[in-house]
Each structure stands twice: as structure tokens, then as C-alpha cells.
Amino acid sequence: MIEIRDLKKSYNGVTVVDIPSLNIGAGESIGLVGNNGAGKTTLFRIILDLIRKDSGEVISKGQNVTETDSWKDYTGSYLDEGFLIDYLTPEEYFYYIGSLYQISRSDVDLKLEAYSDFFNEEILGKKKYIRDLSKGNQCKVGVVSCLMQQPEIIMLDEPFANIDPSTQIRLKNILKGIQRDPKCTTIVSSHDLNHVTDVCQRILLMEKGRIIKDIRTDSNTLAELENYFSVQQPEPFRSSGMS
Structure with a gap:
């Protein structure tokens, strides 16, 4: 579905993405984790052809994303x-999003009904502009606008970050439902290790632009990631008692 070859991106001499090879198959659910500055968002933006890479290729269903717009469909x-x-x-x-994909207004309304629990009566019919919504509710609008088109590839960057715990659980259930479709590939970047290991079957751990772990999710994955990200606390200062 997605193939990455010799992909590199640097800013001011600092390499932020360096991935020699990566393959993501149709129907896979991928979790992308890493500390701030690991390169996760940059990788997303390169895959979506939003920023120019320095070298390498991103191939989506056999097509180079920089040479065609067909992947956007x-x-x-x-x-x-x-x-x-x-x-x-x-x-x-x-x-507006529906019009881009030839979805009629009546069909958009039908699709939105399926997300009524996710919206929690905070989105529709409030006569508010998107700019006046909370970041959490803006996230709901963005996620649903992405899902509404029923794409074959879904990419979400930190979708759990600004939403409340109830909505996080609803989003996890939505993603798990989507993953039942063997043709749909999901890639979710998140700092929340609990959520990402719960909804993703494969975890890519990024550090300084490189993928240093590529693991299948099992009962030990969360503990393995927590151990990796744990920071050893320095010993507290002890007075010698001398004056």
C-alpha cells in the first residue's frame, strides 16, 4: 500500500527523517510513536506531499506521491x-468536504448521524464557527471530515491529544471498527502509549528521524515502550551534614 525508499529530510543540517526502507501493507493498523522532535509529523507531511523531501521516494499503491495526485482520492x-x-x-x-468527493448533502447528513455519540451534542446545530470551538471539538470535526470519505488510507496525527477521556474511548472504538475492513490502512501518531497500543497492530518507534523499532503489538508491547521511554530519576541531593 505504502512503500518508502531511501527517504531523507534535513533542516539546517539536522536530519529529521532518515528511513532507508519501510513497507506498510493494505489493511495494517500502524502506530507511530516517539518523543517530540523524533520526526513523526515531518514523516506524515512527506507522505502527504505537504513538504519537499531531500531525497528518496514515497510510493502509494505503486504511484510516486510527488508525481501524481491519484493517491488523494x-x-x-x-x-x-x-x-x-x-x-x-x-x-x-x-x-464542503462532501462536495470534493461528490457526496450529496443528504448523504453527508446520513454519514454524520453515525458520529452522533462522538460529537456528544457539541458540534452540530450550535451555530458556531470552527474557530470558536475548543481544540478538542475542532479535532472531532477534523477526524470526522477525514473518515467521512471512507478512504483506503487514514492518517491521524495526535488525534487523542485534545479530546476528553470519554471521546478518546469513542474514537478508539471508531478506529477499531474501521480496522475490520481488510482494505483500509490506518496510521496513527500519538504520545499516548496506552491508546496507540490498544488500537494499532504494529508499532513504529521513531528516534531522531529513524525507525529504531518495528514491532507487532502483543501483551508485552506497552511495557516494552514504557520501559524505553522511562527516564531514570537522579538521586536526591543528600547533605553531608558538614557546616
Whole structure:
């Protein structure tokens, strides 16, 4: 589904992405984890052809993403609220996204009904512009606008970050439901190790632009990641008692 070859990206002489080879198959659910600055968002943006790579290739269904727009027809993504049209209401935004994919307004309404629990009566019918919503509710709009088109590839960057615990659980259930479709590939970047190991079958751990672990999720994965990210606490200062 997605193949990465010899991909590199640097800023001011600092390498932020360096991935010699990566293959993501159709139907896989991928979790991308790493500390701030690991290169996760940069990798997302390169895959989506939002920033120019220094070298290498990203191949989606056999097509180089920099040479064709065909991958956009089956790829849905939400990176952050900056990608929303914030002077629209959520309804106006959903209708606009629907129009891009030839989805009628009535069909958009039907699709939105399926996310009523996720919206928790905080999105539709409030006569608010997207810019006036909380970051958590903006995230809901972005995630649903991505899912509404029923893409074959779904890419979500930190979707759990700004939403409340109840909504996090609802989002996990939505993602688990999507993953039952063997043709749909999901890639989720998250700092929340509990959530990402719960919804993803394969974890990619990034550090300084490189993928240093590529593991299948099992009962030990969460503990393994927590052990990796744990920071040894320095011993407390002890006075010698001398004066």
C-alpha cells in the first residue's frame, strides 16, 4: 500500500527523517510513536506531499506521491486544526468536504448521524464557527471530515491529544471498527502509549528521524515502550551534614 525508499529530510543540517526502507501493507493498523522532535509529523507531511523531501521516494499503491495526485482520492488525513477552514461552521465544512468527493448533502447528513455519540451534542446545530470551538471539538470535526470519505488510507496525527477521556474511548472504538475492513490502512501518531497500543497492530518507534523499532503489538508491547521511554530519576541531593 505504502512503500518508502531511501527517504531523507534535513533542516539546517539536522536530519529529521532518515528511513532507508519501510513497507506498510493494505489493511495494517500502524502506530507511530516517539518523543517530540523524533520526526513523526515531518514523516506524515512527506507522505502527504505537504513538504519537499531531500531525497528518496514515497510510493502509494505503486504511484510516486510527488508525481501524481491519484493517491488523494483514497487518502484521508487530519494533522491539526490549521488544516480546517475555520470561518465555516462544522456543517458548512462537512458539506464542503462532501462536495470534493461528490457526496450529496443528504448523504453527508446520513454519514454524520453515525458520529452522533462522538460529537456528544457539541458540534452540530450550535451555530458556531470552527474557530470558536475548543481544540478538542475542532479535532472531532477534523477526524470526522477525514473518515467521512471512507478512504483506503487514514492518517491521524495526535488525534487523542485534545479530546476528553470519554471521546478518546469513542474514537478508539471508531478506529477499531474501521480496522475490520481488510482494505483500509490506518496510521496513527500519538504520545499516548496506552491508546496507540490498544488500537494499532504494529508499532513504529521513531528516534531522531529513524525507525529504531518495528514491532507487532502483543501483551508485552506497552511495557516494552514504557520501559524505553522511562527516564531514570537522579538521586536526591543528600547533605553531608558538614557546616
